[in-house]
Amino acid sequence: MLRWTITFIILAIIAGVLGFGGIAAGAASIAKVLFFIFIILFIISFIRGRR
Template identity: 55%
Template sequence: MLYYTLVFLVIALIAGVLGFGGIAGASAGIAQILFFLFVAFLLISIVVALIRRV
């Protein structure tokens, strides 16, 4: 999931440099959503691992 976040971020950067504002904005939005999903899943997996350990 983090890989796809970086892919969309690179697409957004390239599109922004080339002047495609709509595509850049959409790609940046998708990258932001994927990043926060990644962080949420990371926190959930850490909590579950700590609960299983006890």
């Protein structure tokens, strides 16, 4: 999950540098969603692992 987030962030940076604003915004929003899902799953697995 974290690998997909990093991929979309890199895609957003490259698209932003090349001037593709719509694609960059879309990739950045996908990266944000995946990052928050990753954080939530990490916290859940951390809590369950301590039990």
